[in-house]
Amino acid sequence: MTTGRLRVVAVADADSFVKWAAALLDSVPQADSRIVLVRTPLTVSAAQEESALDGTRFGAGDVTRLPHGALAGWLTRERPDVVVIAGRGPFARLVMREIDRVHPRPVVVTGLPGISIPAQRGAVTYRRESDLFLVHSHREERAFRDLARRLDADLRIGLASLPFAAPRPRPAGGTDLVFAAQALVPLTSADRREVAAVLRDAALAHPDRRVVVKLRSRAGENETHVDRESYEGLLADRPANLVFSYQPMRAALASAEGLVTVSSTAAVEAIALGVPVIALDTFGVSKENLNTVFRGSGLFGDAAAVIARRFRHPAPGWLTQNYFHDPADATWWDDVEDLVTQRRLGLLSAREQPVRRGxxxxxxxxxxxxxxxxxxxxxxxxxxxxxxxxxxxxxxxxxxxxxxxxxxxxxxxxxxxVTPALRQEPLLRRRPVGVDG
Known part of the structure; x- marks a missing residue:
C-alpha cells in the first residue's frame, strides 16, 4: 500500500460529471485533490460549477480551467498520482490520449455519474484503457463484469458508494413535490407534454403546496445531454404554485414532501435523505426509459399517484443491491492505492490508447x-x-x-x-454565447 497523501486530479467538463467528481473526491479526505475543467461546448458555466460543488469541500479556488491543448503540460508539471476522468465516453478517450504524453504517468480512473443500469456498450468501449472503472452498486458490478466479458475488454472494476447516496439528516415537514427533469427521458414531445400536464394537475390539486420542477441548466447553458424540449417552454402557462428551481438537488430536497422522476439519480439522493419517491411508469418500464433499475423497488407509480402525492419508500431488499450496500464493500480507494503502488514499483504497465482504424x-x-x-x-x-x-x-x-x-x-x-447506443446525441454542440466560465 502507498504511504502519505496521494495527489488526485479530476478532469471534467459537463455538469453531471463535475458534480460526481467533486462528491467522489470529497469522500476521500486523505487525498490532496483538485478539479480541472477542460474547455468544450459542454463545460459548466460558473453558476453550474457552483451548484455542482455544493455540499463538498471544493470551491472555485480548487478548480482550474484549461484548454485541451494545455492539459498534458499541466499534468506533467503537477505530477498527480491519480487522474479521475469525469466525462462522456469520447471526452474520456480524448483525455486518456493526452495522459499517454504525461510522465510520470498517473493511474487513470474512470466512471459514470449516476445510475448506470442498463450497462451500456459505449461505457466500456470508451473507457477500456483506464486502470480502474468505478461502479456504484452490486448490481452494476455484476452487469459491467458481464458486459466487459462479452466485449472481450480487460476492465478492472472497482466498487464505490454513490457519493450522493450517503445518508444525511434533513429538516422534517417538507411540502414540495419535486420533479427531477431529465433530458433523455421521456424522449418524445408528446410524452413530455403529458408529463407537463401531470405536473400542472398536481399543482392545481394542492394549491397550498408547491410543485417544483428541478432543472439543471438555464437558458444559454449546456448540460451533459441535449434537452430537446424544455419544461420551461412546456409550462409557460402554469399555476402560481408550480415553479422552476436551478438550485442544487440537495437544497431542493431539503423542502421536499416527495420526489417524482422517470429515472433520475435524484431518486437515490432522495432515498438517502429519507424522502419518498415516485418513479413514474406512465411510459412503461424498459431500457429505453432507463428505469428498469427500479424493478422490485416498490417505487413505481402512475400519473394519478403523482397528482395525489402517494409517494413511496423503497423495499429493503432492493436497497442493498442498488446503491445502498454496506460502505465496507466499497473498496475502490484500496484499489487505487494498490494501483499507485504497482505503478511506482514499475509493475503496472501503461494502458495506452491503441492505434484504431482510421x-x-x-x-x-x-x-x-x-x-x-x-x-x-x-x-x-x-x-x-x-x-x-x-x-x-x-x-x-x-x-x-x-x-x-x-x-x-x-x-x-x-x-x-451489447448493441450500440439507442439514441444519437447531436454530433457537435456549440458553446453558448455569453455564458460565463
Whole structure:
C-alpha cells in the first residue's frame, strides 16, 4: 500500500460529471485533490460549477480551467498520482490520449455519474484503457463484469458508494413535490407534454403546496445531454404554485414532501435523505426509459399517484443491491492505492490508447467532435468533412440492423446492452454565447 497523501486530479467538463467528481473526491479526505475543467461546448458555466460543488469541500479556488491543448503540460508539471476522468465516453478517450504524453504517468480512473443500469456498450468501449472503472452498486458490478466479458475488454472494476447516496439528516415537514427533469427521458414531445400536464394537475390539486420542477441548466447553458424540449417552454402557462428551481438537488430536497422522476439519480439522493419517491411508469418500464433499475423497488407509480402525492419508500431488499450496500464493500480507494503502488514499483504497465482504424484522421475526428469550435486545427476540419458522410452511413446500417436480440435495448430481461447506443446525441454542440466560465 502507498504511504502519505496521494495527489488526485479530476478532469471534467459537463455538469453531471463535475458534480460526481467533486462528491467522489470529497469522500476521500486523505487525498490532496483538485478539479480541472477542460474547455468544450459542454463545460459548466460558473453558476453550474457552483451548484455542482455544493455540499463538498471544493470551491472555485480548487478548480482550474484549461484548454485541451494545455492539459498534458499541466499534468506533467503537477505530477498527480491519480487522474479521475469525469466525462462522456469520447471526452474520456480524448483525455486518456493526452495522459499517454504525461510522465510520470498517473493511474487513470474512470466512471459514470449516476445510475448506470442498463450497462451500456459505449461505457466500456470508451473507457477500456483506464486502470480502474468505478461502479456504484452490486448490481452494476455484476452487469459491467458481464458486459466487459462479452466485449472481450480487460476492465478492472472497482466498487464505490454513490457519493450522493450517503445518508444525511434533513429538516422534517417538507411540502414540495419535486420533479427531477431529465433530458433523455421521456424522449418524445408528446410524452413530455403529458408529463407537463401531470405536473400542472398536481399543482392545481394542492394549491397550498408547491410543485417544483428541478432543472439543471438555464437558458444559454449546456448540460451533459441535449434537452430537446424544455419544461420551461412546456409550462409557460402554469399555476402560481408550480415553479422552476436551478438550485442544487440537495437544497431542493431539503423542502421536499416527495420526489417524482422517470429515472433520475435524484431518486437515490432522495432515498438517502429519507424522502419518498415516485418513479413514474406512465411510459412503461424498459431500457429505453432507463428505469428498469427500479424493478422490485416498490417505487413505481402512475400519473394519478403523482397528482395525489402517494409517494413511496423503497423495499429493503432492493436497497442493498442498488446503491445502498454496506460502505465496507466499497473498496475502490484500496484499489487505487494498490494501483499507485504497482505503478511506482514499475509493475503496472501503461494502458495506452491503441492505434484504431482510421489512424491520424480518426484521432482528429474524435478530437473535433469533443472540442467543437475549441478545435481550430486543419486536421479537425478535414476529419469532420470526411467523417460526416461515413457516420451517416454507419447510422443507416445500424437502423437497418436494428436493436434486437438477447442483451439488446429491446431485451428488458437483462441489465446490459451489447448493441450500440439507442439514441444519437447531436454530433457537435456549440458553446453558448455569453455564458460565463
Amino acid at each position: 489512424g491520424a484522421l480518426r484521432v482528429a475526428w474524435e478530437r473535433r467532435i469533443v472540442l467543437g469550435g475549441e478545435d481550430r486545427s486543419l486536421s479537425g476540419i478535414v476529419a469532420l468533412a470526411v467523417g460526416m458522410p461515413l457516420r451517416a452511413a454507419i447510422l443507416v446500417r445500424r437502423r437497418l440492423r436494428g436493436n434486437r436480440g438477447a442483451h439488446s435495448w429491446a431485451d428488458a430481461a437483462s441489465d446490459i446492452t
